[in-house]
Amino acid sequence: MPAETKQRVIIVGAGPVGLVTANLLTDAGIAILLIETSEALPRDLRASTFHPPTLDMLERFGVVGRMIEQGLICPTWQFRDRSEGVIAQFELVRLSPDTGHPYRLQCEQWRLGEMLFERLKSSALADVRLGTRAIVARQSADGVELDIRLPDGSVETVAGKFLVGADGIGSIVRSAIGAQFDGITIPELYLTLSTTYDFREAMPDLSNISYLSDPREWYVLIRTARVWRVLFPVDAALDDADVTSPERGERLLQGAVPHSQRYAVSHSTAYRVHERVASTYVKHRMAIAGDAAHVNNPLGGMGLNGGIHDAFNLAGKLIEIVHGAPLDTLERYSRQRRKVALAVVQQTALRNRSILNTREPEARKAYHDELRSIVADPEKHRNFVMRTSMIQSLRDTEQVA
Numbered sequence: 573m574p575a576e577t578k579q580r581v582i583i584v585g586a587g588p589v590g591l592v593t594a595n596l597l598t599d600a601g602i603a604i605l606l607i608e609t610s611e612a613l614p615r616d617l618r619a620s621t622f623h624p625p626t627l628d629m630l631e632r633f634g635v636v637g638r639m640i641e642q643g644l645i646c647p648t649w650q651f652r653d654r655s656e657g658v659i660a661q662f663e664l665v666r667l668s669p670d671t672g673h674p675y676r677l678q679c680e681q682w683r684l685g686e687m688l689f690e691r692l693k694s695s696a697l698a699d700v701r702l703g704t705r706a707i708v709a710r711q712s713a714d715g716v717e718l719d720i721r722l723p724d725g726s727v728e729t730v731a732g733k734f735l736v737g738a739d740g741i742g743s744i745v746r747s748a749i750g751a752q753f754d755g756i757t758i759p760e761l762y763l764t765l766s767t768t769y770d771f772r773e774a775m776p777d778l779s780n781i782s783y784l785s786d787p788r789e790w791y792v793l794i795r796t797a798r799v800w801r802v803l804f805p806v807d808a809a810l811d812d813a814d815v816t817s818p819e820r821g822e823r824l825l826q827g828a829v830p831h832s833q834r835y836a837v838s839h840s841t842a843y844r845v846h847e848r849v850a851s852t853y854v855k856h857r858m859a860i861a862g863d864a865a866h867v868n869n870p871l872g873g874m875g876l877n878g879g880i881h882d883a884f885n886l887a888g889k890l891i892e893i894v895h896g897a898p899l900d901t902l903e904r905y906s907r908q909r910r911k912v913a914l915a916v917v918q919q920t921a922l923r924n925r926s927i928l929n930t931r932e933p934e935a936r937k938a939y940h941d942e943l944r945s946i947v948a949d950p951e952k953h954r955n956f957v958m959r960t961s962m963i964q965s966l967r968d969t970e971q972v973a
């Protein structure tokens with residue numbers, strides 16, 4: 573086996589987390605082999621929220637200007653009550669001393685994926701194999717091996733120095749490192765509908781991102797450059813066709829915001845949501861990142877952002893090791909990023925779900941009073957947006973040994 577092949581980092585998964593990792597490593601002069609089971613990068617609608625520190629990180633790839641052109645800048649976001657209106661409006665301009673991007677950017681994640689993929693293809697250090705499935709991973713004291721199934725069905729074994737599992741929720745690399753993936757599956761499904769109707773006609777003071785609580789049925793409104801996306805919780809016992817049927821979508825939308833015409837819905841998708849964190853992110857020369865390592869509900873938009881933050885931390889540690897740092901430097905990646913997933917991402921997403929799901933009048937009032945008191949106090953307001961924009965968690969990880 574050629575020496576340069578043995579030194580490379582193998583990455584499984586060309587989602588946003590794998591592509592960020594691959595770009596960071598090749599930029600640092602490290603060869604990578606990227607294995608992706610899809611024949612082309614998917615354009616399905618998934619996450620669309622980019623938080624300020626994620627945009628700061630992505631600047632180095634020269635993609636943020638184009639993401640802003642194709643996306644929508646959101647300087648505020650709200651908690652609302654369906655009957656009372658705005659409960660609290662959070663202002664991201666308060667983060668101006670701490671970020672070059674004091675706003676959330678709404679931009680579909682596949683747009684970033686395509687930009688990063690194009691960038692990677694121009695690197696002589698990148699070997700990208702689409703339509704290729706990773707099957708089994710092994711490691712020895714000085715390297716890793718991965719069996720892959722090629723598009724023609726044959727199996728090949730590839731080798732490298734390290735293996736990164738950015739292979740999503742069903743990660744085979746997570747299995748190879750023997751990590752548990754404990755947690756819960758949320759009882760309801762999340763249904764997302766995209767419509768061209770402008771909800772500001774019904775709610776002129778609506779922010780581009782709003783969480784609307786209600787004792788009967790909550791929902792979330794997110795505006796992108798082209799459509800509004802509306803997220804509803806729905807009964808997981810329904811069959812797939814029923815969940816995404818046009819009749820159900822129309823009923824839910826009319827129930828949320830009555831409208832004289834039928835809603836024009838361009839897209840609908842329903843997905844099951846989990847709250848899980850892997851018991852470790854690292855074993856010797858193998859590491860996992862992004863959805864392979866942690867999954868959570870999308871309320872707060874922290875899953876994709878947390879995955880990209882993993883990728884920056886992990887690639888940084890791999891670069892240090894290639895330049896002579898001890899192998900156990902990787903363990904610190906696991907300690908730092910697991911702590912964020914458990915203490916910040918899961919807690920925030922669960923709390924957002926709890927605020928929206930709570931039906932008892934007293935408990936709802938207590939949540940609303942607390943949110944109002946946060947926006948009324950400049951210091952609490954700033955601390956809150958530092959935390960929910962994920963700037964604080966990046967700072968706090970520096971304290972984790």
Ligand SMILES: Cc1cc2nc3c(=O)[nH]c(=O)nc-3n(C[C@H](O)[C@H](O)[C@H](O)COP(=O)(O)OP(=O)(O)OC[C@H]3O[C@@H](n4cnc5c(N)ncnc54)[C@H](O)[C@@H]3O)c2cc1C
Nearest residue numbers: 585587588589609618619706739740862863870873875876
């Ligand atoms: C329908 C849907 C809606 C979502 N909506 C939101 C949202 O509104 N807000 C939010 O914050 N998050 C949302 N998420 C979650 C968000 O999309 C993920 O957090 C994000 O995609 C994680 O990126 P990743 O790179 O870790 O994993 P992924 O994007 O899942 O990428 C993993 C890649 O690995 C590849 N792969 C998997 N196994 C193998 C294998 N064995 N061999 C080779 N390749 C493999 C896959 O094909 C895929 O390309 C949503 C997810 C889904 C499914």
